[in-house]
Amino acid sequence: MMVIGYARVSTEVQSLAAQLTQLQAANCTKIFREKVSGARTDRKQLAALIKELSKGDVVLVTRLDRLARSTRDLLNVLAAIAEKGAGFKSLGDAWADTTTAHGRLMLTVLGGLAEFERELIRARTGEGRERAKARGVVLGRKPKLTKHQQREAIARRDAGEVLTKIARSYNVSHSTISRL
Known part of the structure; x- marks a missing residue:
C-alpha cells in the first residue's frame, strides 16, 4: 500500500x-x-x-x-x-x-445530489428549447449558405461539377455541399 x-x-x-x-x-x-x-x-x-x-x-x-x-x-x-x-x-x-x-x-x-442537479438542469433546458421552438425560434448554428446559394450549389452538383470546386467558390467545406 x-x-x-x-x-x-x-x-x-x-x-x-x-x-x-x-x-x-x-x-x-x-x-x-x-x-x-x-x-x-x-x-x-x-x-x-x-x-x-x-x-x-x-x-x-x-x-x-x-x-x-x-x-x-x-x-x-x-x-x-x-x-x-x-x-x-x-x-x-x-x-x-x-x-x-x-x-x-x-x-x-x-453523487446523488449531483445527479439530481444534472437531471433538473436537463429538464429545464429541454423545456426552454421546446418553448423557443413554439415561438418559432430556429435552434442551432446559422446555415453558411443562403437558400439561394443552396439551390445554386445543388444545381451545380447535379450538373456534374466537383464538390470541392463548388465548396471553394462559396468558401465552405466540401462536406457542407455534400450534405445539401
Missing part, C-alpha cells in the same frame, strides 16, 4: 510549495504535481497517477478543490480511483475519505 499525493495549482506563477510540504508531512510515498487549471479534464499528471495506482493505495490531496473543480469532475475522478481498488483522502476535508464507511456514505450522497 502506497500513499500517493497529488498537488495542483492553476497557473505557472503559483507555487506548489505549501501543498508539497503538507503532503510530505503526511508521508506520501510519491507526489504527482502539475500547474494546470482544474477546469481541464486532460490533466497529464492526474492521469499518470491514476494509471499507476494499485489495489490498496490511497490518493491524498490537501483540499478537494486541488483534485476537481466541479462535483461531476470529482465523482468521475473518484470513480477512476475506485476502479483501481484504491482509496482517496483529503487532508482539509475530513469527510472526504473513501477508506472509511462514513466517507463513502458522504461521497455517495454527494
Whole structure:
C-alpha cells in the first residue's frame, strides 16, 4: 500500500510549495504535481497517477478543490480511483475519505445530489428549447449558405461539377455541399 499525493495549482506563477510540504508531512510515498487549471479534464499528471495506482493505495490531496473543480469532475475522478481498488483522502476535508464507511456514505450522497442537479438542469433546458421552438425560434448554428446559394450549389452538383470546386467558390467545406 502506497500513499500517493497529488498537488495542483492553476497557473505557472503559483507555487506548489505549501501543498508539497503538507503532503510530505503526511508521508506520501510519491507526489504527482502539475500547474494546470482544474477546469481541464486532460490533466497529464492526474492521469499518470491514476494509471499507476494499485489495489490498496490511497490518493491524498490537501483540499478537494486541488483534485476537481466541479462535483461531476470529482465523482468521475473518484470513480477512476475506485476502479483501481484504491482509496482517496483529503487532508482539509475530513469527510472526504473513501477508506472509511462514513466517507463513502458522504461521497455517495454527494453523487446523488449531483445527479439530481444534472437531471433538473436537463429538464429545464429541454423545456426552454421546446418553448423557443413554439415561438418559432430556429435552434442551432446559422446555415453558411443562403437558400439561394443552396439551390445554386445543388444545381451545380447535379450538373456534374466537383464538390470541392463548388465548396471553394462559396468558401465552405466540401462536406457542407455534400450534405445539401
